[in-house]
Each structure stands twice: as C-alpha cells, then as structure tokens.
Amino acid sequence: MKAVILAAGEGRRIKPHIGNAPKPLTKLLGLTLIERAILSAREAGVTEFLVVVGYKKKIMTSYLRKLERRYRLTIRVVENNDWTLGNGSSALAVSPYLKEDEPFLLLMSDHIVAPGILKKLIARGKRLRNGCLLAVDLNWDKEKDTEEATKVRIEGERLVAIGKELSSFDGLDTGAFFCFPTLFPALRASAKEGDYTLTGGIRKLVERGNMFFIPTEGLFWQDVDTKEDLKKAKRILLSHISSKDEDGFVSQYLNRRLSRFLSSYLADWGILPNLITVTSFLLCIIGGFLFTRSSYSYILLAGILIQFASVLDGCDGEVARLTFKCSPFGGWFDTVTDRYADIVIALGITYSAWQAASGSVPWILGTIAGIGFIMPSYAKKEFALRYHKPQPNRGLIAKLIKRDLRLFVLFVGSVLNRQFEALLFAGALSHIGVMGLFISARKD
Amino acid sequence: MKAVILAAGEGRRIKPHIGNAPKPLTKLLGLTLIERAILSAREAGVTEFLVVVGYKKKIMTSYLRKLERRYRLTIRVVENNDWTLGNGSSALAVSPYLKEDEPFLLLMSDHIVAPGILKKLIARGKRLRNGCLLAVDLNWDKEKDTEEATKVRIEGERLVAIGKELSSFDGLDTGAFFCFPTLFPALRASAKEGDYTLTGGIRKLVERGNMFFIPTEGLFWQDVDTKEDLKKAKRILLSHISSKDEDGFVSQYLNRRLSRFLSSYLADWGILPNLITVTSFLLCIIGGFLFTRSSYSYILLAGILIQFASVLDGCDGEVARLTFKCSPFGGWFDTVTDRYADIVIALGITYSAWQAASGSVPWILGTIAGIGFIMPSYAKKEFALRYHKPQPNRGLIAKLIKRDLRLFVLFVGSVLNRQFEALLFAGALSHIGVMGLFISARKD
Numbered sequence: 048m049k050a051v052i053l054a055a056g057e058g059r060r061i062k063p064h065i066g067n068a069p070k071p072l073t074k075l076l077g078l079t080l081i082e083r084a085i086l087s088a089r090e091a092g093v094t095e096f097l098v099v100v101g102y103k104k105k106i107m108t109s110y111l112r113k114l115e116r117r118y119r120l121t122i123r124v125v126e127n128n129d130w131t132l133g134n135g136s137s138a139l140a141v142s143p144y145l146k147e148d149e150p151f152l153l154l155m156s157d158h159i160v161a162p163g164i165l166k167k168l169i170a171r172g173k174r175l176r177n178g179c180l181l182a183v184d185l186n187w188d189k190e191k192d193t194e195e196a197t198k199v200r201i202e203g204e205r206l207v208a209i210g211k212e213l214s215s216f217d218g219l220d221t222g223a224f225f226c227f228p229t230l231f232p233a234l235r236a237s238a239k240e241g242d243y244t245l246t247g248g249i250r251k252l253v254e255r256g257n258m259f260f261i262p263t264e265g266l267f268w269q270d271v272d273t274k275e276d277l278k279k280a281k282r283i284l285l286s287h288i289s290s291k292d293e294d295g296f297v298s299q300y301l302n303r304r305l306s307r308f309l310s311s312y313l314a315d316w317g318i319l320p321n322l323i324t325v326t327s328f329l330l331c332i333i334g335g336f337l338f339t340r341s342s343y344s345y346i347l348l349a350g351i352l353i354q355f356a357s358v359l360d361g362c363d364g365e366v367a368r369l370t371f372k373c374s375p376f377g378g379w380f381d382t383v384t385d386r387y388a389d390i391v392i393a394l395g396i397t398y399s400a401w402q403a404a405s406g407s408v409p410w411i412l413g414t415i416a417g418i419g420f421i422m423p424s425y426a427k428k429e430f431a432l433r434y435h436k437p438q439p440n441r442g443l444i445a446k447l448i449k450r451d452l453r454l455f456v457l458f459v460g461s462v463l464n465r466q467f468e469a470l471l472f473a474g475a476l477s478h479i480g481v482m483g484l485f486i487s488a489r490k491d
Numbered sequence: 492m493k494a495v496i497l498a499a500g501e502g503r504r505i506k507p508h509i510g511n512a513p514k515p516l517t518k519l520l521g522l523t524l525i526e527r528a529i530l531s532a533r534e535a536g537v538t539e540f541l542v543v544v545g546y547k548k549k550i551m552t553s554y555l556r557k558l559e560r561r562y563r564l565t566i567r568v569v570e571n572n573d574w575t576l577g578n579g580s581s582a583l584a585v586s587p588y589l590k591e592d593e594p595f596l597l598l599m600s601d602h603i604v605a606p607g608i609l610k611k612l613i614a615r616g617k618r619l620r621n622g623c624l625l626a627v628d629l630n631w632d633k634e635k636d637t638e639e640a641t642k643v644r645i646e647g648e649r650l651v652a653i654g655k656e657l658s659s660f661d662g663l664d665t666g667a668f669f670c671f672p673t674l675f676p677a678l679r680a681s682a683k684e685g686d687y688t689l690t691g692g693i694r695k696l697v698e699r700g701n702m703f704f705i706p707t708e709g710l711f712w713q714d715v716d717t718k719e720d721l722k723k724a725k726r727i728l729l730s731h732i733s734s735k736d737e738d739g740f741v742s743q744y745l746n747r748r749l750s751r752f753l754s755s756y757l758a759d760w761g762i763l764p765n766l767i768t769v770t771s772f773l774l775c776i777i778g779g780f781l782f783t784r785s786s787y788s789y790i791l792l793a794g795i796l797i798q799f800a801s802v803l804d805g806c807d808g809e810v811a812r813l814t815f816k817c818s819p820f821g822g823w824f825d826t827v828t829d830r831y832a833d834i835v836i837a838l839g840i841t842y843s844a845w846q847a848a849s850g851s852v853p854w855i856l857g858t859i860a861g862i863g864f865i866m867p868s869y870a871k872k873e874f875a876l877r878y879h880k881p882q883p884n885r886g887l888i889a890k891l892i893k894r895d896l897r898l899f900v901l902f903v904g905s906v907l908n909r910q911f912e913a914l915l916f917a918g919a920l921s922h923i924g925v926m927g928l929f930i931s932a933r934k935d
Contacts, residue, residue, distance in 0.1 A: 375877035379932050382873045383866070383925070390862050397858075398851055407845055410854040411838060414861070418834050421865055422827070428872040429826050433819035481827070488823050 048169060049149070050093040051226075053245075054081050054156035055101030055130035055137040064274040069103040071156040072110060073277065076284055077314035077370045080271060081156040082114060086371035088152060089120065091165035096122045097144055098156075099137040101130025133243030135234045142231040150175075153224035159280050160223045161266040161287070171261050172225035178257035179249070180225040181206065183218040185262045193219065195272060197246055199260070206258040209249050218260075220246075221268040229257060285311055288365045295449030298361060302451055306361035313366050320367040323359055324381045330356035331388030338395035341402065343464050350461025353392060357454040360385065385450060386421050392457065393417030393470060400467035409467065416474020423448035423480045430488055438484060448480030492539075492613060493593070494532040495670075497689070498525050498600035499545030499574035499581040508718040513547040515600040516554060517721065520728055521758035521814045524715060525600040526558060530815040532596060533564065535609035540566045541588055542600075543581040545574025577687030579678045586675040594619075597668035603724050604667045605710040605731070615705050616669035622701035623693070624669040625650065627662040629706045637663065639716060641690055643704070650702040653693050662704075664690075665712040673701060729755055732809045739893030742805060746895055750805035757810050764811035767803055768825045774800035775832030779839035785846065787908050794905025797836060801898040804829065829894060830865050836901065837861030837914060844911035853911065860918020867892035867924045874932055882928060892924030 058070025065073050071081035078086065085096055100107040108124050115122045127140040138153065145151060150172055152165060164182045172180050183199055183206075198216035200208040209220065230248060233255075237247035252258040267287050269280040285307045294303060313323060330352045337349035363381055367373045397413025427448075430438040439445075446452070453473040460469020502514025509517050515525035522530065529540055544551040552568045559566045571584040582597065589595060594616055596609060608626045616624050627643055627650075642660035644652040653664065674692060677699075681691035696702040711731050713724040729751045735743055757767060774796045781793035807825055811817045841857025874882040883889075890896070897917040904913020 375874075376932050378877045379870070379873050380929075382877075383870050383929075386866065386869060387862075390858075394855060394858060398855070401851055401854070407842055407854075410845070410851075410858075411842070414834075414838060414841075414854075414858050417858070417862075418831075418865070421862070421869065422830065425830060425865065425869050425872070426823070426827050428869070428876055429823050430819075432872055432875055433822045433826075485824075485827075488820050 048093050048152065049095045049097060049145070050085075050088040050152040050154055051097045051099070051138065051141050052081065052084055052088075052154045052156050053099050053134050053137045054107060055099050055104075055127050056134060056157075057102045058157065058272075060272050061274060061277070064277075069107055071107065073271070074315070075159070075271075075277060075280055076311060077317050077366075079110075080159070081111075083159055083371075084154050084156050085114060085120065085122075086118070087160055087162045088154060088165055089118070090162035090371060091152075091169060093152060093165075094121065096120060097125055097141045097151075098122055099125045099127050099130075099140050101127045101137060129243075133245075133247070135237060135243045135245045135248050138245050138248065139231060139234045139238070142228065145228055147228060150225060150227050153179075153226050153230070155222040155270075157271045158222035158268060159271065159284065160221060160268045161263075163266045164221065164223055164263055164268060167261050167264075167266075168223060168225040171259075175225070175227070175259065177227050177229050178259060179227065179230055179252055180259045180261060181249070182221040182223040182263055182268070183260040184221055184268065185218040186265070187219045196220070196270065197222075201260060204259050205256060206249075206253045206260055209246055209253055209258075211246075218262070221263060222270060223268070233257075281311065284369060288368045289361070295446050295451040297357075297451040297455040298449070301455075302358045302361050305358045306365060309358065310362045310365040310369060313362055314369045318366065320363040320370075320372050320377050321380060323363040323366060324377070324384060327356045327359040327363070328384040328388050330359065332391050335388075335391035335393075335395035338392065338461075338466060339398045339402075341399065346399075346461045346464055346466060349395070350458045350466070353454050354458035356388070357451055357458075360450070382424075386424070389420040389450070389453070390417055392454075393420060393474075396457070396466045396470045400470075412471055412474075413467070415478075416470050419474035419477030419481075420450075420453060423477050423484065424450075426481050426484045426488075430484065434488075439487065442483075444480050444483035444487070447476050448484075453477065492537045492596065493541060493589070494529075494537040494539075494596040494598055495541045495543070495582065495585050496525065496528055496532075496598045496600050497543050497578050497581045498551060499543050499548075499571050500578060500601075501546045502601065502716075504716050505718060505721070508721075513551055515551065517715070518759070519603070519715075519721060519724055520755060521761050521810075523554075524603070525555075527603055527815075528598050528600050529558060529564065529566075530562070531604060531606045532598060532609055533562070534606035534815060535596075535613060537596060537609075538565065540564060541569055541585045541595075542566055543569045543571050543574075543584050545571045545581060573687075576682075577689075577691070579681060579687045579689045579692050582689050582692065583675060583678045583682070586672065589672055591672060594669060594671050597623075597670045597674070599666040599714075601715045602666035602712060603715065603728065604665060604712045605707075607710045608665065608667055608707055608712060611705050611708075611710075612667060612669040615703075619669070619671070619703065621671050621673050622703060623671065623674055623696055624703045624705060625693070626665040626667040626707055626712070627704040628665055628712065629662040630709070631663045640664070640714065641666075645704060648703050649700060650693075650697050650704055653690055653697055653702075655690075662706070665707060666714060667712070677701075725755065728813060732812045733805070739890050739895040741801075741895040741899040742893070745899075746802045746805050749802045750809060753802065754806045754809040754813060757806055758813045762810065764807040764814075764816055764821050765824060767807040767810060768821070768828060771800045771803040771807070772828040772832050774803065776835050779832075779835035779837075782836065782839035782905075782910060783842045783846075785843065790843075790905045790908055790910060793839070794902045794910070797898050797905075798902035800832070801895055801902075804894070826868075830868070833864035833894070833897070834861055836898075837864060837918075840901070840910045840914045844914075856915055856918075857911070859922075860914045863918035863921030863925075864894075864897060867921050867928065868894075870925050870928045870932075874928065878932075883931065886927075888924050888927035888931070891920050892928075897921065 054071040072079045127137045129136045197220035198213040201217045233251035234248035267283045334349040334352040337345045400409040427438045456473040460466040498515040516523045571581045573580045641664035642657040645661045677695035678692035680695045711727045778793040778796040781789045844853040871882045900917040904910040
C-alpha cells in the first residue's frame, strides 16, 4: 500500500509563529508534522510514500531523505512547480508514479490523523471498486470554530456535497482519503474550470456519485493551520495515549496527570522510552537502598523517589506511543524491570524492619509480601496464555493488584514512617488479588 | 460433525482376558475403549455420536447413557440385530439417521486413534466431494506381525486394493474413516454378494475409484484385538503424552520415566489431575517446613519430598492428556501453585541458613535466589504475550531455567546437607537465564 502526502503548501497562517522552516517541519511532541503523518501511515500498514513538495522544496527534499534513512522507508519525492495554483495540482503531480488501477492513501502533511482512521480507510477501501473514500468526522465538537474547515453533506454511504462554504452540513473533512486513480481525471476536469484545489476534484467525484465516506467514530484528527491548532493537536495527542480502563486508581487520578505532563516534555526532548524505563528502574533501586537507612528524612526521600518512579513508569509507554517507538522489546523490558525494582524495594524495607526488630519474622513476612508484588501479574499472564484472552479486568480485584497502588501505599507508608506495615498491607492486597484471580479463572 | 462408532462385535479373541463385559468397555489407562474413541473424536471437533451396538446391547446402551451424562454429549444408540453377519451390517444400520449428503467420521470402538489423525481426516474430508477417506499408516513397524491387519495398496491419492489377504501392500488400515453416504450403496452391493464386512463395502468404493486416503505421519493408532494389543496400546499412549523438546534435562532423563510409570497407575485409578497438582504442592510445602529443622534426616527427607513433588508435577499434565481432562484452568493452577511452592521451599532453606549463621546476609541472598525461581518463567510469559509467539526454546539457557533442574539441584544439595548453597546456585542459574532471555528478546 502506498500513501501520497501533500506537503507543497506554504502554510501562511502559521508561518509567523514557526520561524523559517516550512510548515511540515513544525515540531509537535518530538516529531515534525510530516514525520508524524508518515509514521501514522506506516502503523496502518503503508510501506511506500510519495511526498509532493513545492514551497522550499530543497529543504523538504533533504529532510525527507533523512527520514528515509532514519526509518528505513521508501519515500519518493515528487516536485510540483505549480504548487501555488492549489493543492489539487500537487495531488495531480503523483499520477505518473501510480499504476492504472492502484489504490493509495491520500494524506495532508499538516493534518494529524489517528492510525486507526487510516486502518479503517484501508479496510473499507479494499471493498471499493473505484471512486474515493474520505474519513468524515460526524461528531465534531460543536463549540469548535468550523469556519475554516471543509464541510461535507452525506446521504447513505456517499458524499453529496463538499466545501468550506456549506452552511448546513453533516460532518467535517479530516483530510484523510483512500483513492483510486479515478481521482486524477476528476482533478483535471476541475482544473479545466479553473479550480485547482483538491476539494474541486473531489466535488467532481461527488457529482458522479463516486465519493464515499467512513466515520471517524471518536478516533482523533486535527487540521493544523494556526498556532492554536498546534496546541490543540498536542492536547489531543496527549489525551489519547492511555486508556482509563487499563489504569489502576492511582494512575487514573494522580499518576497519569503527572506522567502526561512529563511525557510531553520527554517527547519534545527526544528522550528514548527505554531510557525512561531504565531511569525509573534506577530510582527504585536507589529508593530500595535509602529504605535501609534509619533516619526519617531518608525514608521520606525513598518514598518520594519510588512514587516518582511510579509516575515515570507511565511515561515510557506514553512517549513510545507519542513518537511511534512502541516495540515488543520495550514492553517486555519495562515489565520485567518493574518486577526486579519492586523486589529491591521490598528487600530494602524488610532489611530496615529487621534492623529495628531483629529475628526472622520481618524477613519471612517481608519476603511473602514481596512475592505478592510479582504473583498477580504472573497469574494474569498465565491466564492470558492458557485461555487465549486477557483475564477479565472486572471489579475491584483488578484495580487492587496494580503496581501504581502498591507503590503509592509504600509512598504513603514512608511519609508516615510506617513503610514496613505498608509493605505488608500492599503484599496482603496482592495475595488476596491472586485468590480473586483463582476464583475468576475457576469460573471461566 | 457426527461420528459413527461401531461397537456391536463380540471381540472373541480378547474375551477370555477381560471377563464378562463387552470389549468396548475394556479399561485402558482410566478410560474404556469406547470412551476413548468418543473423547478422541470430541477433541477433533465432533459433537454428535451414533454408536452401533449389537452384542450385549443392553449393557452397552446403559453404559452409553452414562457417558452421555458424564460428558454432556449427544449419543444416539443404534441397534443392529444382524451384527453377527459382519461389521458392514453395523455401518449400514446408521444410514437412516444421516442426511443424504451428510459426511461423517466412521470409527471402530476397539481402535485407539490419535485425535490428530481425526483432525486431519476432517480437514482433508472437507475438500472431498464424495467417496470416502481412510487414514493409512505408511510407516508401520515392519517387525510387527501384520497377519491380522487389514492392508491397503495405494496409487496417487487413491486406494487400489484392500484386504487382510494382500501379500504385497503399502500401508495398514487404521480403522478411521471420513465418509459420505456413498458408503451405504457400496455396503449394500457387497452384502448382495454375501460379504457383510466393512472391508467388503470399501472394496466396492475402491473398484469405483471413490476411495481416498491420508497418511498418519507418525501419529499413533492401535487396533486392540488381543491382550498383547492392549499392553501395546498402553505403551503407545504413555509414550505420546509429553514432548522431549519442552522438557528440561532432569525431566528428560529422570522425571519423565518415573512420572509416566506413576501416571499409568494414577490414570487407571481415576485420580483427577488437579488433585495431583494439589498433592505436589503440599509435598513442597511440607518439604519447605522440614528444611527449617536442623537434623540431617529431616533435610534429606525434605529433599526427597521435593524431588518426588517434581516428578508428580509432570503427572498432572500427563494424566490430563491421557484421560482427555486438559483444561486452561488446570494448566493455570499447576503453573501458579508451582511458583508458590518454590517460594515456600526457598523460605524454608533460607530460614535454616539464617538459624545457622544469623544476620541479614542469608535472608538477602536467599530471597534473591527465591525470586530467581519465578522470574525466568515470568519473563518468558511476558515475551510470549508481547511478541505473540513463544520465546525461542533454543540452546542451553532454556534448559537451565526449568523447574525440574532447580528442584533437582535442591535435592542433590539436601543429600549433601548443602541445601542453602544449592539454593544460591539454582537462583544464580535462574538470574543468568533471565539475562539470556534479555539478550534473546533484544535480538528478536
């Protein structure tokens, strides 16, 4: 599957705010707009890119060569010297590079679009014989200023009108298309009448009943035309990087707020997710050692460190998702180091309890509690592998055996200088959780 | 998918050895022959059974009613009063109960056949329009006495001859068929000529070029006609219940030999696999407590108990596979209790080392070693979930992190009264194993 990306325009409205570089090179959470468009399409299964450049084409071309090497992609740069006429002329410029019947994705370099929308376009497009398909937002934010947006009217599965000027409309054009080369004659017909915009060409397809749509169904997209749009895009991306259902209580109400804030900077700075994982792990190790000291200030510091590590533990995944750096290894590494980190913390706290009380009891209790930091996760993984589905995330039990809660309990414990009691409490919660998993596995 | 099972015969040759009950009710590793035939077909996806009875039909019918309730199956009992004429008459007896075009499996109640063979029959049969399909063993044991076996000659994908009397032949009839109702006119044609055997009917199909085959390709089957056959069947079933590739060194060379021997009795006695899991778990718990005693005899006993528990840990899965009692819960329960059992053992050994040396060092080392009993398995599960494939089982590392080896090291340690050193050694092996998994995950 190929994707055509239009990146020839000047971006006049955002220009005063972004300095000298062309608009597609504007950075947003660690990636340029065009980089994000390319990676989003790659995630949807696209392997080859045709990027149309015009304005500042030399800078664009050399940047695209860099992306090609960095991500090991195939990017063909297509120059459109008539780019000032309109974006339809840029779309037309790729026609010599596509086979007669070859479908392709058509994307705008200045729109951020969830990979899920592109996947849906491709899936629906495969059942299309001809014509084109547009992703349409039917549930747009009614508060939003839609003056500058391209609007559409629909009937059944077809578009019946498109344009910025529509006063009554059913949805917004997201700028993400699945096209057959039928697009090109339509663009030429529109150009003959003096309209060189993409919308002009699409209007021709609409007139022929050849223009279909899919709804975005809550998946995100954002047209980036102004400085405000850029901020909005950032907010949208940050709010879509984690799902509430997967999170424990502490994540949901505390950690995620902090980690999203941190992640936006970490992504901007280009910090690699695995480095965040390592940092979070090291903070826990330091915390574990600090717990062995008897002075309250060290204990408190240890508590703060592990709570901070717990927040950072969310950032690695968030930054990976924000910057398309998710990998099975990253996930594996994060999960396995978490378990080792927890054990070091439990050992540190147990050691300090033993110093205070001596005897074997602190060790036995502390070890059993520490094992509780591994077993719920272990039992859930075993369930997923045996039953070929994740263990149902239902009820309180699932929330009680999450790491965010355990580390928060230890944090509160260290604030109260009762970290050993907190360890035992967190361990007990976890073992009760495994019993809950046992009952739920028995039922399934 | 329906299966027709022929269970009308008298079984004259085995009769003197099995007492009064009809032959299909002969017990073999905890299941009767007919029970095994039914469960094997169920595992291949069959949901409805037609069982033809004749000899001692009352006993057979009431037994089949029992099986129907026990396994919640649909079993239609078909009486064939002409069973003494030959097994072809029994196959003919089901024809009123099948739709005109309905394919079915045709099985003998006195043949044990691997579910894999039945799955292959169904898969190949789905591409068949008409005619019948026989599973043929092309690599039979040439030492074996084949005088009583039904032999076949093949050409391409068809059978060209069938019969006990063939002097030159390519393979053996396993008694497992996939049939279309074309079988019935063939049986009638054979009966008209006075041959009421199933082989007679099949011969008619062979003559019409309507008889196809699939090879068994190493999957097991056994025709049970004599007391010796019954012993052979037992040996075959026991040798197919575990795969060498999955096993560690100690399992392969020691535990499996013992566990298979035990499993054959446990299956005979009808012991439930989960009960074996619980017993193995309790033995480990007792072992863990015995390790806390200082006298050598207790330590030795503890070592023997956990090595025995390690052998039993193989039996639950073996008995489950032998008696068609595998379940996701059983697997989950076995795996999770193993981890808890290991921790109790590690705690017991560590406690005893602390009694001898005091201080925190035994506890810290013992706990770290004990964690090593969980983490390799944890890391492998996480790999399987992240990469959607099992972590490659290659090389020494995979063998070094298996439970059979850890428990054997502890057993040897306790024989030498050096159980704490053994614990640390086994723990070190395991953590090195996790490092190996890290490297292998990094590469993938």
